Structure formats: structure tokens, C-alpha cells
Amino acid sequence: MVSLVPSLTEAVAVSLPGVLVAATDWCTHPAGLDVTRIGGTKNPDVDALVRLAPDLVLANEEENREPDLTALRQAGIEVLVTEVRDVPGALSELDRVLRACGARTRPRWLDEAEAAWEAPPAPAHRQRAIVPVWRRPWMVLGRDTFAGDVLARLGVDNAYAGHQDRYPRVPLPELTAAAPDLVVLPDEPYRFTPDDGPEAFPGIPCALVDGRMLTWYGPSMARAPELLSEALRAAGR
CATH class of the missing domain: 3.40.50.1980 (Nitrogenase molybdenum iron protein domain)
Known part of the structure; x- marks a missing residue:
């Protein structure tokens, strides 16, 4: 898997260690994440990403540019694009992303986040x-x-x-x-x-x-x- 979204990089890395093979230069969490870096969220190295031949690329409709995502799809790479506009949507999209990356159960932090926002x-x-x-x-x-x-x-x-x-x-x-x-x-x-x-x-x-x-x-x-x-x-x- 490759993540082009810092938030999703952290979510996947702490929940499914070892699944990610690459992320952007802006993916700063979790600390010490050891993956290939493929540029910024707005200017990823698409050719380098294609050479990695990932099973899935995680993206976001706001963070990433459509021409880059289109180029990845044309190269035969599956792209999952999230849309997050509010807290319930974020929780739902995080669950969808983790399942797409192979999670069989919800991570504890996601349950804790949902509980925290039920009664802020x-x-x-x-x-x-x-x-x-x-x-x-x-x-x-x-x-x-x-x-x-x-x-x-x-x-x-x-x-x-x-x-x-x-x-x-x-x-x-x-x-x-x-x-x-x-x-x-x-x-x-x-x-x-x-x-x-x-x-x-x-x-x-x-x-x-x-x-x-x-x-x-x-x-x-x-x-x-x-x-x-x-x-x-x-x-x-």
C-alpha cells in the first residue's frame, strides 16, 4: 500500500504495521516511519510510485490532485479516494480505509476516537x-x-x-x-x-x-x- 495523505498514513501505520511501502514527505507520523518517500501530496513522483506497483494507493479529494490520481489509474493501479468534510465522515472513511488495507477488526484508537466525539x-x-x-x-x-x-x-x-x-x-x-x-x-x-x-x-x-x-x-x-x-x-x- 502507498499513502498520499498524512492522516491516513498515520492511521494505517499504527493499525497495520508493515503494510505501507511508501508515503509522502509530509507524512510525519508515526515518528520513525521507515518507508520510501515519493514527494509531496500535491506533487508526488508518479513514475516512482508506479514502479513500486502497490496493490492500493490511498488518496483524498482535497489533499491530492486529480491528474496524479488519473495517471495512477491509467497505469493500472487501484486508487481509493476519501472525502472528509466532518467528524462522522472522518470516522466512517477511516473504517473504510483500514478495511481496504486488510484490517479484520477495528483498532482500539478508532473506538476511542468515536467515543471521544460522542461526548466532547x-x-x-x-x-x-x-x-x-x-x-x-x-x-x-x-x-x-x-x-x-x-x-x-x-x-x-x-x-x-x-x-x-x-x-x-x-x-x-x-x-x-x-x-x-x-x-x-x-x-x-x-x-x-x-x-x-x-x-x-x-x-x-x-x-x-x-x-x-x-x-x-x-x-x-x-x-x-x-x-x-x-x-x-x-x-x-
């Missing part, structure tokens, strides 16, 4: 937030995103959830003019730091959160509700 920590009150994912230019979470659903389940409503784009580019003055209760700054894909909040959003509480907890669907989902809630409370909830 209750917020003291709901807040309206903007959630930047990139800077230069500024990009934020828009409609139908996994991370947006994660936050909504923890009491944080995305100010741009109704935008026509999933990751709209929004000038900084417009973001500040939206007057959110909170700014949520993940440390990936853009590595926001504590300095980015006060510098860009003076006077607005900012929560620096672990990007893996917010955007990865895999074993991290079991601890995400607790850790994200702690980070949000620390921002002044």
Missing part, C-alpha cells in the same frame, strides 16, 4: 471565530471543512462557514472588520506562532492550537476534543 467537552458558551490556515495571502476556513466541524462541536462557530469557497482568501482588514470573538491559529499547514495573533489581530483573543489535532483525521482524533478544548479555554473562554 461542553463549552461555557459558543463563540464566533475566524480560522486562518495561511498567511501571505491570508486564507481562512470556509464552508464544509473537517476542521470547521471539529470546532463547531467544541462550541466555536466559523465566521466564514457560509462562504462559497472552502478556503477563501480574505484580506486582513476584512478579517479584523468581521469582529470575531476569537481567532484560532493552527501551527499547520502554515506555522502560526504566538506572535502572529497580537501582531495581526490586536485586541482579539487568539488560540494557538495543534494543527494535527484540528485537521488530521486518524489516531489524533481520540485526544483532539480534550486538547483543543484546553487551548480554546486558555485563550480566555
Whole structure:
């Protein structure tokens, strides 16, 4: 098997050790994963991947480019493409991926993740937030995103959830003019730091959160509700 999605790489590697033969350069979990690296999620070395002749390639409709997936299919390689827009969808797709990779039973972490999201920590009150994912230019979470659903389940409503784009580019003055209760700054894909909040959003509480907890669907989902809630409370909830 080959994974082109960091979240799925971690899920498969910890559940079915030895199944993966290759992954992207961005597949950083689990630590010490010893597989062939075949480039980035957006620019994998398709020729090298074809030479590996995997039984299955794991991909995602958002992470990976359709021309690369089409090239793999034309080379006779089976590609499983996931679509993850919310927490229930993530749990369902993870189960599907693991079964496709040969799992006969559900891993314990998947049961723990499902249980954690059935009763996440209750917020003291709901807040309206903007959630930047990139800077230069500024990009934020828009409609139908996994991370947006994660936050909504923890009491944080995305100010741009109704935008026509999933990751709209929004000038900084417009973001500040939206007057959110909170700014949520993940440390990936853009590595926001504590300095980015006060510098860009003076006077607005900012929560620096672990990007893996917010955007990865895999074993991290079991601890995400607790850790994200702690980070949000620390921002002044």
C-alpha cells in the first residue's frame, strides 16, 4: 500500500504495521516511519510510485490532485479516494480505509476516537471565530471543512462557514472588520506562532492550537476534543 495523505498514513501505520511501502514527505507520523518517500501530496513522483506497483494507493479529494490520481489509474493501479468534510465522515472513511488495507477488526484508537466525539467537552458558551490556515495571502476556513466541524462541536462557530469557497482568501482588514470573538491559529499547514495573533489581530483573543489535532483525521482524533478544548479555554473562554 502507498499513502498520499498524512492522516491516513498515520492511521494505517499504527493499525497495520508493515503494510505501507511508501508515503509522502509530509507524512510525519508515526515518528520513525521507515518507508520510501515519493514527494509531496500535491506533487508526488508518479513514475516512482508506479514502479513500486502497490496493490492500493490511498488518496483524498482535497489533499491530492486529480491528474496524479488519473495517471495512477491509467497505469493500472487501484486508487481509493476519501472525502472528509466532518467528524462522522472522518470516522466512517477511516473504517473504510483500514478495511481496504486488510484490517479484520477495528483498532482500539478508532473506538476511542468515536467515543471521544460522542461526548466532547461542553463549552461555557459558543463563540464566533475566524480560522486562518495561511498567511501571505491570508486564507481562512470556509464552508464544509473537517476542521470547521471539529470546532463547531467544541462550541466555536466559523465566521466564514457560509462562504462559497472552502478556503477563501480574505484580506486582513476584512478579517479584523468581521469582529470575531476569537481567532484560532493552527501551527499547520502554515506555522502560526504566538506572535502572529497580537501582531495581526490586536485586541482579539487568539488560540494557538495543534494543527494535527484540528485537521488530521486518524489516531489524533481520540485526544483532539480534550486538547483543543484546553487551548480554546486558555485563550480566555
